[in-house]
Amino acid sequence: MTKINYLEGSNRSAPTPAPDDSVIQAPMFTQPLKDVKVAENQAVHFEAKIIPVGDPKMKIEWLRNGVAIQACECRRV
Numbered sequence: 001m002t003k004i005n006y007l008e009g010s011n012r013s014a015p016t017p018a019p020d021d022s023v024i025q026a027p028m029f030t031q032p033l034k035d036v037k038v039a040e041n042q043a044v045h046f047e048a049k050i051i052p053v054g055d056p057k058m059k060i061e062w063l064r065n066g067v068a069i070q071a072c073e074c075r076r077v
Helices: 002-010
Strands: 028-031 049-051
Touching: none
Parallel strands: none
Antiparallel strands: 028 049
């Protein structure tokens, strides 16, 4: 009987979580990224301006092939 109760209980759906009052929105680009064409292995500079919507503590992280891109203040003349 214990096994039957266990199996019957496993078919029940999990309780639905209460709705969250906070609204999550994507950040807004005020200066979008521009298309840049470069040769392979050539350094490139991307710049964008983003405003977090509804979360002033939002942090943006850029990834390349799943790895975080490190910010650089490199300057070439």
